[in-house]
Every structure is written in C-alpha cells, then in structure tokens.
Amino acid sequence: MIDKLKFIFLSIFGFVFFLMPFNINGESKIAISHIVNFVTDNTLELFIGFTIICAWIVLITTVLFAFYSSKSKFVNSVFKTSPLNAILRVLGSFLYLMVINSWFANYGFAGVILDGNTGGLMAGADGLLTTLYITFFVGIMALPLLTHFGIVEFIGILLGAVVEKLFKVPGYSTIDAIASFVGDGTIGIVVTDNQYQRGYYNKREAYIIATSFSIVGIAFASAVAEELGFGHIFPIFYGSIALVTVILAFITSRMPLKKFPPTYYEGVTPNRIEIPQGKTVFNHAYESAIKQAGDAKIGKVIIDALKNIINIYVGFLPIIMAVGTLALVVAEYTEFFNIISAPLVPLYTLIGYSKEVAAVMAPASVAGFADMYLPALFTSGSPSEASRFFIGVLAFTQLVFMSETGMILVKSKIGLSFWDVIKVFIFRTMISIPILIVITNILASLGIISFI
Template identity: 80%
Template sequence: MINKLKFVFLSIFGFIFFLMPFTINGERKIAISHIVSFVTGNFLDPFITFTAVIAWIVMIGTIVFMFFKSGNKFIDSVFKASPLNIVLRITGSFLYLMVINNWFAGNAFADMILDPNTGGVMAGDGGLLTTLYITFFVGILALPLLTHFGIVEFVGILLGPVMVRMFKVPGYSTIDAIASFVGDGTIGIVLTDNQYQRGYYNKREAYIIATSFSIVGIAFASAVAEELGFGAIFPIFYATIALITVILAFVISRMPLKKFPPTYYEGVKPVVEGIPDHKSRLQHAFDSAIRQADSAKLFDVIGEALKNIINIFVGFLPVIMAVGTLSLIIAEYTSFFTIISAPVVHLYTFIGYSKEVALAMAPASLAGFADMYLPALFISGSVSEASRFFIGVLAFTQLVFMSETGMILVKTKIGLSFLDVVKLFLFRTLLSIPLLIIITNILAALGIISF
C-alpha cells in the first residue's frame, strides 16, 4: 500500500511542481520560477557570495586534478576532464569571478568582458547564471519525483505500442524519451547508447531515439523560460517543444538513414520486448511502477540528486559562462553572427517581424549550435514576445549544441560523425522554423503572446 501511495502521490506532486503555474504576489508562475524570484529578491548578495565560492572551488579543483588523483571515484569523475573541458571550466570560472568582482575595470579588453551586454548578461544581478544556479539546485532535487517513483515505467510501458507505430522504435525508447524530458538530454543519449550496446535497439533505432527524443530536460527548459519571461506560460512553452519534437521524430523515423542500418551492436543478441501472458499492459505498467517506487530509497535518491547538482555546478555552468561570454563578445564587437545569418533576416521579415527584431532573431537561430543557451541570451532583450518564444523553443528543438549534446552524440557507439551532427542541426532547424511560424501565429492570435 505504501509503495502505491509513493507512486501516485509523489508522481502527481512532481507534475504539479514542474508544470502547474500558480499565483504569488500577483505573479503566475511554476514553483521553480517563484523560488528563483524569492531567492533573488531576498538573498541575492549571500547567494552571489555562495556562487563565487563555487567558482573558486571549480577553478582551483580543476587545476589541481590535472596533476592529482584522489582515489575517490566520484570526486575524480567530477574534477577530471578532457583538455577542452579543462580550458572551458577554468576560463568560465575565472570570467564569472571577474564579472561579479569587476576585476580589471578600465582595461580595454577587460571592459569588453565586463560590458553589461556580454559578461553582465551572464553573471551578477539579473545574470543568466544566477538564475541557473538556483533553478538547477531546486529542479534537480525535485526531479526524482518524476524519475524515481514509477511514473517513467508506467507511461513507458503504456505507450510502447504508440512508439512502435509512430516512430518505428521499441516501446523501451519511451523510457529514454521521458528520461530526457524530465531529466537531461545527455542522460537520454547515454541511456540510448547503453541500451544499443546491450541489444535493446539496432543501429537505426538507436539513431532515431538519440537524435529525436534526447532533448534538454524540463529543469533546463524552465530556466530558459524564466530568462525569456515565460514563467507564467511555461506549460505552453514546454508543450510546444514537445509537439515539435514529436513531429520531427515522426519525420526522421521515416527517412532512409542508409548510414544507420537495422543491425545490432557487434553481434549482440537482440532483446525482445513483451508483456507477460497473464497480465494486461495496464497491469504490467502498474506493477512495474510499484516495483520502481519500492526500489527508490529516499536517502539514495537525495544523494544521487546532490551528486547530479555537483556535476552540473562543476562541469556545466562554467562551460556555459565561458562559451556564452565569448560568444556574446563576438556578437557585440564583431559582425560574425550577423554575416552568417544574413539570409535568415529576410525570412523573419517576410513572415511579419520588424527589421530590428529579425536582426536579433537571425543570429540567435544559428548560435544554438555552439551552446543551447546562446539563442536565449541573444534574444532575451527583444521587445517582441513572439520572437522570444520562437527562438526559445527553437533552441530546444534543434537538439544539437556542441558544448554538450553534440559532442556526446559523436562519442557514442552509434556511429555519428561531426558532419552527421552538423547536418542534423541544420535539418532540425529547417524543419522547426515553419512549424514555429504556425504555432507562434496561433498563440499571438489567441492573445497568449504578442508580436
């Protein structure tokens, strides 16, 4: 009985926490957005000090672990990194400290970093990382409500036949998809790669799943929605991401994909999916959910969540700071993004955006290849809600960003090359844009967002 209550009530509470907006002090937002507002409105200075301490730990720890190994598997996994990630972590941590402490002000090069339109966008009061530190801490602590107490298994088994018919992949893939939606896209990709190597998917199925369902998760989406001013309509924002992702998956699953034949990994024996003869699909789904709820021990779940937070704070946020700041400097002080995105400006003006708004949207449409947060940074100052919504959703449906998911896709055993990832980014972008044109116009017509 206790496990049934754990499954039902904790899963329902998870959905309420992440997806149901409610009003506090006249502002209608989801719970995470209210918490962000509360912390930044009441404890901003202590919180900035806390993040500065983290930045020092990351910078010093990364340097030390270049030459040192602790022997603790978890600590080593956190601080040991590839040469590229070492550079990005140290650079990002230093830039963060530089901006919040206003180091080297008056120096011409330093002033480019301290500019309110570059480093100032990323760090400090109102900075993106201030929002991300809070969002990830709260969101990752709460995510087990959706991932550990049975709802993934329940929905995954129930939707198995749908996955086979719509996307030509086994029902197991529902678990990968939900793990990405409620957790993190990298988790979904790693899970898919692991399942491919174990014989759950053939190469074609693994490609479809990894490139169609393993998007950035709900905690990340809520951070972007908050940055773009869509906390009040987050369910609509996230539902749009989900809808376009499903449509693109439907299209990709029906493409030839000659490079990815239906062969299994190194001759492993395929795992056959099935429902026990004496059970209905609903009963099997419910029983599997209850078993998962029973296996989820509170302290283990909290410990795992805290480890994930540490991994995000050490390995992800400094990378965002480095890539984001340097990209904003390029955008602010050079014509690089303007030049490469010039043809896209005409598209956006043609569909009804003003020239000023189109000039902001065009580079944001392509900047996501470097990092998923860059489009939001590029467009966050736009007066047009429709443009912010358009680019915010596009950044997710593009899927590939080289600071994380793109590199992970290349490293899997599925067989994607860097060129494959580039083609995937462009293909998903081209397919997403017309769908977003339709959706943003519908939402504007309904008065939900404005042009």
C-alpha cells in the same frame, strides 16, 4: 500500500511542482519560478557569495585534477575531464570571477568582458547564470518526483505500442524519451548509447532515439522560459517544445539513414522487452511503476540528486559562462553571426516581424549550435514576445549544441561524426522553423503572446 501511495502522490506532486502555474503576489508561475524570485529578492547577496565559492572550487580542482586522480570514482567523474572541457571550465570560472569582482576594470581590454552586453549579462546580481544556479539546484532536487517513483515506467510501458508504430523504435525507448524530457538530454543519450551496446536497440533505432528524443530537460527549460518571460505560460512553452520534437522524431524515423543500418552493436544478441503473457499493458505498466516506487529509497534519491547538482555546477555552468561570454563578445563586437544568418532576416520579416526584431532572431537561430542557452541570451531583450517564444522553443528543438550534447553524440558508440552532428542541427533547424511559424501565429491570434 506504501509503494502505491509513493507512486501516486509523489508523481502527482511532481507534475504539480513542474507543470502547474499558481498565483503568488499577483504573479502566475510554476513553483520553480516562484522560488527563484524568492531567492533573488531575499538572499541574493548570500547566494552570489555561494556561487563565487563554487567558481573558485571549479577553477582550482580542474587544474589540480589534470595531474591528480582520486581514489573515488565519483570525484574523478566530476573533476577529471577532456582537455577541451577542462579549458572551458577554467575559462568559464575565471570569467565569472572576473565579472563578479570587476577584475582588471582599469584596463581597456577588460571592457570587452565586463560589458553589460557580454560578461555582465552572464554574471552578477542580474546575470543569467545566477538564475541557472538557483533553478538547477531547486529543479534537480525536485526532479526525482518525476523520475524515481514510477511515472516514467508507467507512461513508458503504457505508450510503448504507440511509440513503436509512430517512431519505429522499441516501445521501451519511451522510458529513455521521458527521462530526457523530465531529466537531462545528456543522460538520455548516455542511456541510449548503453542500451545500444547491450542489444536493446539496433544502430538505426539508437540514432533515432539519441537525435530525436534526448532533449534538454524540464529544469533547464524552466530557466530559459523564466529568462524569456514565459514562466506564467510554461506548460504552453514546454508543450510546444514537445510537439515540435514529436513531429521531428516522426519525420526522422522515416528517413533512409543509410549510414545507420538496423544492425546490432558488434554482433550482440537482440534484447527486446515484451509484455508478459497473461498481463494487460495497463497491469504491467502499473506493476512496474509500483515496483520502481518501492525500489526508490528516499535517502539514495537525495544523495543522487545532490551528485547531479555537483555535476551541473562543475561541468555545465562554467562552460555556459565561457561559451556564452565568448559568443556574446563575437555577437557584440563582430558581424560573424549576422553574416552567416543573413538569409533568415528576410524570412522573419516576411512572416510579420519588424526588421529590428528579425535582425536579432536571425543570429539567435544559429547560435544554438555552440550552446543551447545562447539563443535565449541573444533574444531576452527583444520587445516581441512572439520572437522570444519562437527562438526559445527553436533552441530546444535543434537538440544538438557542441558544448554538451553534440560532443556526447560524437563520443558515443552509435557512430555519429562531427559532420553528422552538424547535419542533425541543420535538418532540425530547417524543419522546426516552419512548424514554429504556425505555432507562434496561432498563439498570437489567441492573445497568448504578442508580436509587439
């Protein structure tokens, strides 16, 4: 009975926490957004101090663990990394501390980093990274409500047959997909790669799942939605991401994909999950959900969540700071993004955006290849809600960004090269744009968002 209550009530609470906006002090937002506002309004100085400590820890430990190994596997997994990631972590931590403390402010070269449109936009009291620090802490602590107490198994098995027909992948892959949506896309890719090596998917299926379902999760999406001003319509924002992603997955699953044949990893025996005889799909889904709820121990769930937060703080946020700051410097002081995205400007003006707004949207449309947060940085100040919505959703549906998911795809056993990842990005961008034109126009016509 306890397991049933855990499944039902904790899962419902998770959906309410992440997906249902409610009104506090006249503002209608989801719970995470209200908590972010509370922290920034009441304990911001203390929290900034906390982030400074985090930056120093990452800076020192990244250098230290280049020469040292711990006896703890977890500690090594957090602090030991590839040379490229180590450089980005050190650079990001240093730049964060530089902006927060106004290091080298009297030197001319520092102005490029301390500029309010570059490093100053990323860090500080009003910095975008401050929102991410808070959002990830709250979001990841609450995320087990959706991932650990049975709702993933219940929906995954219940919709398994539908997924198999729509996307030509095993029904069990629904669990990978849902885990990515409510958790983290990188975890989804790692799980898919592992399942491929164990024989649950063939190479073609693994490619479809890894490049179509492993979207960045709801906690990150809520941070982006908040920065773009869509906390009050977050279910619509995230629902649009889900809709475009499903359409892209449907198309991808029907492509030739000659480089990814339906062969299994190094000759392993196919391992398929089937509904037991004598049970209905609903009964099996419900029983699996109850079992998962029973297996989930609250203490372990909390510890795992804290470990995930540490991984994010150490391995993700400094990279966002590094890549984001450098990309903003390039955007602010060079014409690089404007040049490579120039063909998109007339397209966006053609569909109703002003030239000024289109000129902001175009570089944001391609900047996501470096890091998924960059498009939000580029467009957060746009006066057009529709443009912010369009680019915010596009950044998620593009899926691959080289600061994280792109590199993981290249390192996986599925067989993607760097050029394959580029092709995935281009393909998803080209297909997403016309779909999003329709979605944003519908929402604008309903008065949910405005072009002005």
